[in-house]
Amino acid sequence: MKFKLILLLSFFSLLGFSQTGTVSGTILDKEYNDEPLPFANVSVKGTSKGASTDENGKYTINNLEPGNYTLVIGYVGYETKEIPFTLSAGETKVINETLAASGVQLKDIVVQATVSKEKxxxxxxxxxxxxxxxxxxxxxxxxxxxxxxxxxxxxxxxxxxxxxxxxxxxxxxxxxxxxxxxxxxxxxxxxxxxxxxxxxxxxxxxxxxxxxxxxxxxxxxxxxxxxxxxxxxxKNYKGNGLFELSLGSTINTNAVNQNGDFYLQDGPSYSGFTNYGIPSNPLNAYNFENSLTPTNEAPFAGNIGLRAGKSYDIGEEGRLSLFANASFSNGFEYREGINQVLSAQGAEIKSFNQKRYTYKTNSTGMFNANYKLNNKHKLAYNFLFVNSSNQSKDTYFGSDRDYENVDLLVQRGTYVQNTLFVNQLLGNHEVTDKIDFDWGVSYNTIKSDMPDRTQNKLDSPIGANEFSLAMATTTDNHRYFQNLTENEAAANLALSYKFKEDEDGNNKGKITLGYNGRFKKRDFEATQFNFPILSSQLDIIQDPNNLDTFFNQTNYSNGLFSITTFNGTTKPQTYNGEQNIHAGFGSVEYKFNDKLSAIVGLRFEKVFQRVDWKTQLDATGGFNSFDRNEFLPNATVKYVLNDKQNLRLGASKTYTLPQFKERALFIYEDVTEVKIGNPYLYPSENYNLDLKWEFFPKNDEVISLAAFGKYILNPINEITLASSTNDISFINTGDYGYVYGLEVEIRKNIFKAEDDKNRLSAGLNTSIMKTEQELNSEKVRNETDYNVNLTDSKAGFTGASNLLINADLTYNHNFKNEGNVMGTFAYSYYSDRLYALGVEQKGNLVDKGLGTLDFILKTKLNKKFGIDFSAKNILNPRFKRVQENSTEDITVLSYKKGVFLNLGVNYQF
Structure with a gap:
């Protein structure tokens, strides 16, 4: 009898449980053309029942007793909707809603601060x-x-x-x-x-x-x-229509203070698009296209930009969104200061006062097409075109140990044009409620040309200021042509499966499996035409700004100079690189309870890299390759302390590849330094550990503290190869190195009015770190052809600063006519950082700490028209690079960049 009673009670309990109901649905984002809205909060008013939407905007709330309820749906910066509903016993109620950004006056909306997901x-x-x-x-x-x-x-x-x-x-x-x-x-x-x-x-x-x-x-x-x-x-536009025009002008105070004398090389176009190169028959005639006489430009720059977007409904659920952006900007810069090379004892090997005139351009075109077939299937095509140019005219005046008892003048004109094409096709598919499939493919091309870099050297009796052509080596006067083309195809595939629902119908776990492939090829070639000068011509006075009077076809025909290359032909120096990476990966994401979640993953990569070369250092040609298998475990753990605080831990193993140029036996000569590849270079291995605490006092505030550490096996560094010159190469300089540090970030509102018309906010992030590595000269000598004696047995990593600071202070005021004014002061600072390691008792090269301050003022006079102003690098600090010395550090590079002032207007039609 007792058993029957228990069985009867269990039956009624089960019957009662089965009579509870469920409410579920999908929340969409009106601001993004009804895309799913992840992380929205959905709760049943007056109860403790609730859920957050997943990445597909879906939610489920189970175990509700029959009755009348109100569903509350909210998202930060969006409207909050309250929807009454009645739930019957055993019923599953489906409630789908679309949220709009706040400020839209609809029934049952609680207005909050306007914000979008890119904010x-x-x-x-x-x-x-x-x-x-x-x-x-x-x-x-x-x-x-x-x-x-x-x-x-x-x-x-x-x-x-x-x-x-x-x-x-x-x-x-x-x-x-x-x-x-x-x-x-x-x-x-x-x-x-x-x-x-x-x-x-x-x-x-x-x-x-x-x-x-x-x-x-x-x-x-x-x-x-x-x-x-x-x-x-x-940028992924999803609105109903956009057409915006912006115009602006920029000046650099250093450039405009040159009293109308702003010199650039002849040849490159104002637009940054050029189409010239090595002339026909260059070894038997002097028929180079560009003049050696510099041009004088007015250093006033500008920019223009057009943005347009439009979305179209296709069928009942489909939506096609188009966005295009086209812009052009340019800029002039001038700097002047010390540039020198020193011996280990601090004696001057090369000591110049350098003047650099620079003109830069950037032309950008982008087109995006995003097609949402429905809420489960999306396709996107992205096209990006970038053409940039950098033109510099450098003069170096001073002394060089190779030219004794004279003043030396070195003139170099350099122009680099980079053209990038990016093509991407991506897809996101919800196969079932539990299975998602994401994919992406791309084909990209970059072309980097350095056509007709010119260099000439002239000397003068000290203080005489009357110059004649100089020649210590046949390469002193030359024209140089360099071309790089790199093509890369890539593919990403990822399939994810959600598993193990909790009592509220939310998935606790997700398994992801995927493949990544990268296939890169680089072709590089360089040709330098040297102009050995007849010795009798080295005493003839020349005008440094009119060297066409000497370097011309007539003087070439008369034998006053000749034209040579490293191999006596027009065949260039070359190196070619090929890199193929096949990667498979898997990860498991699991939520153990409301507080503890983790992701554990493993990635396998098969890496092949090969570099071939034929250069002046190896005229017969050579190659080097490696083929490696990398197993890369990783894990991330998140612990929720409360609804505003998280604690996170991350650990992983990774690696670092050397690059094609670093391994190619090729030499690149600058005026004060020379870089040489090292075929014996090989990858490093890295072990990484991170611990982070974060606190979110409000939806637009954060305070975080992170500690990190990295242990690196066989680290790669740039080092100086010899004390008498500034030859630099890339070396595995020791067996190990490590990095550890702390990061702090604070974003806080100092004052915020209830109506959000006035707001004063501040941000601060800072990093304190320590880097150190073993330096082992014997290891370098054993693994390379370089007979190197490193000055120190330990050093920091090149490029690392012990202290980084970014701070900003912003005031924002909104007007009734949808206009606003916003002013920001932004400050950045980095402490001393290592540029290159010293050898043979020569001290390290170190960039001294530097801080910059910017002011930005942005206004909207109304919804359509705006005026912007900025002043950047207001403090105009002096950049300084020093060579460490036993008695005192000696400056080897020093200059100021000047202040950059910009005024712009924009209008949205």
């Missing part, structure tokens, strides 16, 4: 919700800080600094070879023969929706990683 609050929410450690900077923050290019944008994030005079960045003290760059998750080739990564300064922030910086490794990222992966998410 700071949305990125902070994604950072808080994700298991992986994320750091992003969106287009709102880019605009607020007046940032015009991606390199500067990345340098505003915690633990990242930008190399002076370039678009190369250092992440946690680790430079170019330790980082990687992608667009929409797919790789892009480099524009620089010496660099792994493309110059991030080429990318205008007009094409950016947000930039993410992954400093903690996960299986989806390529294994050639130690510092960080920088991913540019291209």
């Amino acid at each position: 700071e609050t949305a990125l902070l929410m994604e950072q808080q919700k994700a298991i992986e450690m994320k750091q992003s900077i969106g287009s709102q923050e880019l605009s607020r800080k007046g940032i015009s290019d991606v390199a500067t944008a990345v340098a505003k994030t915690t633990g990242v600094s930008k190399q002076e005079g370039s678009g190369n960045v250092y992440v946690r003290g680790l430079g170019d070879r330790y980082n990687s760059t992608s667009i929409n998750g797919l790789p892009v080739p480099s524009n620089n023969p010496e660099k792994k990564n493309i110059d991030l300064g080429l990318f205008s922030t007009d094409i950016v929706e947000y930039i993410s910086i992954d400093k903690v490794y996960s299986s989806r990222i390529a294994g050639d990683f130690a510092g960080g992966n920088i991913n540019i998410s291209s």
